[in-house]
Amino acid sequence: MILKRLDKHRRYFLSALPLLFSPSVWAAELRKQVFLIVESNTTNTPQIPFNPVFQQCVAYVEKELQLQFEYRRYPWTRLLQNLNEGEGLAFGLSKTKERALTLHFSIPAFGTFIWLVVRSDQVFPFSRIADLQGKTVSMIRGSTYGDEFDKARAELLVIEDDVYSLPSRLKKLLSKRTDVMLFSHHDPDPRKVEAMLNKTMPEIAPDTPMPPGVTFKVLDHYLFVDYIHFAILASEDKGIIEQINKAIRKGQQDGSLPAVNIPKK
The missing domain is CATH 3.40.190.10 (Periplasmic binding protein-like II)
Structure with a gap:
């Protein structure tokens, strides 16, 4: 009788294993993404720039796209150089005609x-x-x-x-x-x-x-008024800018992100 009960529990445990390890139970592994942001080259202490909206946008996109950002911090000149060499995704850029020749920009995040x-x-x-x-x-x-x-x-x-x-x-x-x-x-x-x-x-x-x-x-x-974007080298864009645009629109519509609504002078 005891052996029958143990066998019953064993069969139940084995049948439950696929559920325990299925994506519906365990969160999918986050995709890693090299992420470039600007920072002073006079400090060895890595910090996100003092801007709560910046931090809010980064955290929201990271969560919505199930990404894990690998932060790399550079002064502006080097960031732009590395971005144009295809090192990764960047945030904090304003869009210009010259930059748009080589980079794909998201819609304005703020x-x-x-x-x-x-x-x-x-x-x-x-x-x-x-x-x-x-x-x-x-x-x-x-x-x-x-x-x-x-x-x-x-x-x-x-x-x-x-x-x-x-x-x-x-x-x-x-x-x-x-x-x-x-x-x-x-x-x-x-x-x-x-x-x-x-x-x-x-x-x-x-x-x-x-x-x-x-x-x-x-x-x-x-x-x-400077509109801030995500950007990546055009030849390296495998659809991430389109995904970011969807996330930004969703966040601005449901209030998770501030709407881009700049008053006139």
Whole structure:
């Protein structure tokens, strides 16, 4: 009698094994994907850029596509070079005519504002690019802000190409090595961006006290609205951009991702 019961339980266990190891019970193994993002080349501490929307988009796409991103962090110039050599998928890029010649871009994942940051004792009126003439403008090396800005950069502006390091760029602004810092942020309220920078400075650069009576000031008018995309070398796209587009549309429709809805100036 005992042997019959044991045999019965044995048959039940063996019949259940296919269910235990089926995809419906165990999650499918995640696909690995080389993932390129920009980061300062002055630190050995890998971190995703301080941008909650950036992090939200990356995590959502990774989950929806059942991917496991293998992060590789580079300064802008090297990231673009490696991307065009087919190293992997990148995120954080704006789309230009030149880049579109070799890369496949997703639809915009979100929009970000390019704000102008100055010392509070060096505020000036700004409403158009020409107002920057004669100013030393700090921008991240390899970045671009549209055809109009690129033309002005060649003809009117004094550009200080910087690495992707917020502490370094803010220190240059405080020491008056630059007059204006171009800063990308998703928040449409310049006062909130301003408050964030003034709060963050003592945390990221405790060795650099603010001059007496001086704070960072964000000018009221943003320079440009930059739409952020995923991108991959066109010849390496085996359908991943189409999959990302579907995920972004789904997320923006159900509220998992912020809608790309940029107010007009």
